[in-house]
Amino acid sequence: MKLSILGGGAWGATLGQLLVDNGHDVLIYDINQSFVDTINQQHIHPFFDLPLPEALTATNDLSVALDFTEYLVLAVPTKVMRGLLTTIDNLVTEPKYFINVSKGIEPDTSKRVSEIVDEVIKTNHLKGFAVLTGPSHAEEVIKRKLTLLTVASTDEALAKDLQVMFSNDSYMRVYTSTDLIGCEVGGAVKNAIAVVSGIATGLDMGENARAALITRGIVEIVRVVEAYGGSRDTAFGLTGVGDLIVTASSEHSRNFKAGKEIGKGKSMDQIYAEQKQTIEGVRAILALHQLAEKKHLSLPIIEVAYHVIYENMPITDAVTKLLTRTLKSEKIE
Numbered sequence: 001m002k003l004s005i006l007g008g009g010a011w012g013a014t015l016g017q018l019l020v021d022n023g024h025d026v027l028i029y030d031i032n033q034s035f036v037d038t039i040n041q042q043h044i045h046p047f048f049d050l051p052l053p054e055a056l057t058a059t060n061d062l063s064v065a066l067d068f069t070e071y072l073v074l075a076v077p078t079k080v081m082r083g084l085l086t087t088i089d090n091l092v093t094e095p096k097y098f099i100n101v102s103k104g105i106e107p108d109t110s111k112r113v114s115e116i117v118d119e120v121i122k123t124n125h126l127k128g129f130a131v132l133t134g135p136s137h138a139e140e141v142i143k144r145k146l147t148l149l150t151v152a153s154t155d156e157a158l159a160k161d162l163q164v165m166f167s168n169d170s171y172m173r174v175y176t177s178t179d180l181i182g183c184e185v186g187g188a189v190k191n192a193i194a195v196v197s198g199i200a201t202g203l204d205m206g207e208n209a210r211a212a213l214i215t216r217g218i219v220e221i222v223r224v225v226e227a228y229g230g231s232r233d234t235a236f237g238l239t240g241v242g243d244l245i246v247t248a249s250s251e252h253s254r255n256f257k258a259g260k261e262i263g264k265g266k267s268m269d270q271i272y273a274e275q276k277q278t279i280e281g282v283r284a285i286l287a288l289h290q291l292a293e294k295k296h297l298s299l300p301i302i303e304v305a306y307h308v309i310y311e312n313m314p315i316t317d318a319v320t321k322l323l324t325r326t327l328k329s330e331k332i333e
C-alpha cells in the first residue's frame, strides 16, 4: 500500500520506518525543510541519530503528499491539526482515509481529532477515520523494540485493514477496537497525568506519592473516557492504562520530563524555550480543566496541575489542596 505521513517528527518518521519495514511505499510530509533534507539525503531520523530506510522519502509539498495516496497518517501536534486539515480539505478532490496518531484534545472546544476531522473535512473528501494509539515511545519503535498498539475505528473493516498494514511478525502487534472515543481520549488524558507524575518526581515526593498519583490518575482517565461516551474497558486497555504506564515515569516522555522541570521550579516559558518538540500533556491539562468545568467532572489531579501551570499556584499549596479534600472510600465513580 501507499501511505503519506503528515508530520515527520519523532513519531511520524518512526512510523515511516515501520511501514517501510512492512513493505509499504511511504512518503513523509513536513514543513521543516531540514527534516525533509535529512530524510532524503542522509537517511537519518530527524530527531534520533539513527538510520532510516533509503526507501523512505520526504517532501515539503503538501499537494505531492496528498496526490501520493488515499491513506493519510496525521502525525502533527494536535495544536496545528485544525489548520492542517483545513488546508487539506481545500486541496483534495478525492476522498481520503485519515489515520490519526497524535494524542491530544483541543483546548476551548474540548474536541477530539475525529470531531475536528468531521467538522473540517467535507463528507465527499472523507473515506474513513481511525486512530492508532497505545504505549509507544518512538525511541524504542525506531530500534524495532516490541510494541503493542490499538487501531480504532467505527468502521471495523478499516480497523482490520490498518491492523494488517501496521503489524509485523518481529516487533509490532496491533489490536483493533471499535471504541474510537475511548481510544482517542485515553491517549490525551494519560499525557496530562504524566505531567503530574513528573511534577511529583521533580519535587522528590517519593515513589509512594507517584504510585498514588498514577493510580488515582487512572480514575480520572476513566471519568473522562466515560464523559465523552467511551468505554471503561478501553480505559483499562493499551490506549489508557497501558499508555499511562509507559509514560508516567519514563525519561523518554516529554510530558513526564516537562513535569519534572516544573516540579524543580522552572516556568513553562523556560521549558518551551529549551524543548522545541511537542508537549501535548500541558495543553491537555488546559483542555481537561475546561471540560471538567463544562461537564462538572471531578478531576482533582488535573485541576491542581491546571492551577500550578496556568495560574501559578505554588506547588506546596497544590499538594495541600489535594490532601485536604474530603476523605472518602476508594471507588471509581
Ligand SMILES: NC(=O)c1ccc[n+]([C@@H]2O[C@H](COP(=O)([O-])OP(=O)(O)OC[C@H]3O[C@@H](n4cnc5c(N)ncnc54)[C@H](O)[C@@H]3O)[C@@H](O)[C@H]2O)c1
Binding pocket: 006, 007, 008, 009, 010, 011, 012, 029, 030, 031, 032, 035, 047, 075, 076, 077, 078, 080, 084, 101, 102, 103, 104, 136, 137, 138, 139, 276, 277, 278, 280
Ligand atoms: N514521540 C512519541 O513517542 C509519540 C508516540 C505516539 C504518539 N505521539 C504523538 O504524535 C504527535 C506528534 O508527536 P511527535 O513526538 O512526533 O512530535 P514532534 O514535535 O517530534 O514532531 C512533530 C512534527 O510535526 C511537524 N509539523 C508541525 N506543524 C506541521 C504542519 N502544519 N504540517 C506538517 N508538519 C508539521 C514538525 O515540523 C515536526 O516534525 C503528538 O500528538 C504525540 O503525542 C508521539
